[in-house]
Amino acid sequence: MTGWLMLVALACAGPVAVAATVTDDPAAEDSATPLPRSVVQATGEGSNPTYAFEYVYEAPAADDLQTIYRRVREADLLRRLPEVQAIDGMFELPRRLRFVTAECGEFGAFYHPDSTEVVLCYETLRTLYEHGQAHQQALGLGPDHPLRYVRANVRFIVLHETGHALVDLLDLPVTGRQEDAVDQLAAILMLRFAGLDESPEEVAENLELAANWLLSRSTGAYNLDAYADEHALGEQRYFNLQCLVYGTDPEGFAGMVEAGDLTAARAAGCPRETRRASRAWVRLLLPYLAPGYEAYAEEAEAYLERSGEDATASSR
Numbered sequence: 176m177t178g179w180l181m182l183v184a185l186a187c188a189g190p191v192a193v194a195a196t197v198t199d200d201p202a203a204e205d206s207a208t209p210l211p212r213s214v215v216q217a218t219g220e221g222s223n224p225t226y227a228f229e230y231v232y233e234a235p236a237a238d239d240l241q242t243i244y245r246r247v248r249e250a251d252l253l254r255r256l257p258e259v260q261a262i263d264g265m266f267e268l269p270r271r272l273r274f275v276t277a278e279c280g281e282f283g284a285f286y287h288p289d290s291t292e293v294v295l296c297y298e299t300l301r302t303l304y305e306h307g308q309a310h311q312q313a314l315g316l317g318p319d320h321p322l323r324y325v326r327a328n329v330r331f332i333v334l335h336e337t338g339h340a341l342v343d344l345l346d347l348p349v350t351g352r353q354e355d356a357v358d359q360l361a362a363i364l365m366l367r368f369a370g371l372d373e374s375p376e377e378v379a380e381n382l383e384l385a386a387n388w389l390l391s392r393s394t395g396a397y398n399l400d401a402y403a404d405e406h407a408l409g410e411q412r413y414f415n416l417q418c419l420v421y422g423t424d425p426e427g428f429a430g431m432v433e434a435g436d437l438t439a440a441r442a443a444g445c446p447r448e449t450r451r452a453s454r455a456w457v458r459l460l461l462p463y464l465a466p467g468y469e470a471y472a473e474e475a476e477a478y479l480e481r482s483g484e485d486a487t488a489s490s491r
């Protein structure tokens with residue numbers, strides 16, 4: 176479904192059941208095929224706001240997805256993603272948001288506005304693992320690399336879809352491409368809510384792996400479909416992510432420019448880009464903080480105050 180049709184469907188139908196589906200693969204390979212899965216009855220509707228997320232691991236029918244399903248379920252993968260854990264319960268939502276792993280019959284991850292579900296396909300986990308293995312072999316990395324690759328990318332992908340969910344559920348204003356905006360949110364959440372045991376270098380590496388995946392999905396042979404897509408080109412999403420990482424600490428990440436992961440021309444504006452994107456998302460989400468998050472609200476207000484733009488700074 177195109178962005179325009181999606182907007183129309185959302186605007187006309189509101190949050191009640193409708194055949195609208197944001198088919199979305201953050202790696203710029205969207206498909207308009209609805210998922211072949213049963214409709215899950217929405218809960219938490221009505222006047223009472225809901226806060227906590229729900230998590231469901233659906234049993235796949237395909238034999239070759241059973242092992243992935245068992246591991247994901249046993250690990251309670253979605254609930255334990257550090258950034259999802261950090262924001263679970265943080266926002267007052269008009270409807271409950273459910274995170275689901277499911278057999279989709281295709282590669283992808285989606286946000287479904289009709290059932291307010293973020294769906295991560297088992298097929299995506301399989302493809303990411305295979306890609307992580309290839310990455311490990313190509314670069315001679317350690318045996319834990321494939322799982323690390325999967326985990327870093329799952330974090331980014333699920334947070335990207337969570338961004339779509341928040342835009343829909345909270346009716347957040349987005350000008351420009353929503354795909355870019357939710358890429359920014361995913362990166363900001365990963366930079367802000369790393370696991371307690373993760374160093375800034377590990378956080379940057381997680382985003383580097385996510386950026387690498389976006390880049391690897393690019394065919395390099397662009398045509399009208401690629402230019403017209405809702406998503407920016409893979410190469411552009413790669414540099415956008417690198418810019419957000421670099422922008423958090425230009426001195427610490429100076430090596431990115433030296434290594435050619437970011438051009439010097441783009442890097443110069445990245446601290447400002449990162450600050451603007453972070454401030455925008457904080458400002459958008461602040462009014463929806465759930466009761467009990469008053470301390471966080473104060474911290475966010477202080478951040479907005481502290482990071483206030485220099486009114487004389489120029490844009491181009």
Ligand SMILES: [Zn+2]
Nearest residue numbers: 199200201354
């Ligand atoms: Zn998307």
